[in-house]
Amino acid sequence: MGKYYAHHDREDREIADALEEQYLPKSFGDRLPRSEVGAMVSLADKIDNITSFFSIGLIPSGSEDPLPSDGRRWALSRSSWTAGTPSV
Numbered sequence: 001m002g003k004y005y006a007h008h009d010r011e012d013r014e015i016a017d018a019l020e021e022q023y024l025p026k027s028f029g030d031r032l033p034r035s036e037v038g039a040m041v042s043l044a045d046k047i048d049n050i051t052s053f054f055s056i057g058l059i060p061s062g063s064e065d066p067l068p069s070d071g072r073r074w075a076l077s078r079s080s081w082t083a084g085t086p087s088v
Contacts, residue, residue, distance in 0.1 A: 002019035014037055022045050024031060033039040053059070079082025 003016045006016035006019055015036055018037040018041045021033035022041045024042055033042045041079060071080050
């Protein structure tokens with residue numbers, strides 16, 4: 001949705017695309033952000049989600065994990081690789 005708001009507000013295309021790429025990859029095998037800005041925003045979003053879970057006492061474990069830890073680590077690793085930073 002952010003991409004559409006950015007287009008409406010006449011933001012740069014790079015910013016609009018990064019807002020769409022923020023949620024990538026959604027799952028194993030999903031496409032990765034194409035732009036460096038998109039990859040960095042995606043990485044920041046995933047780190048924010050993980051730290052937020054811990055800050056409110058939701059420690060991911062087993063079947064109660066809303067986003068399996070392995071999936072989050074994979075997404076972080078892939079996002080950081082795309083951004084050209086060392087893998088997590």
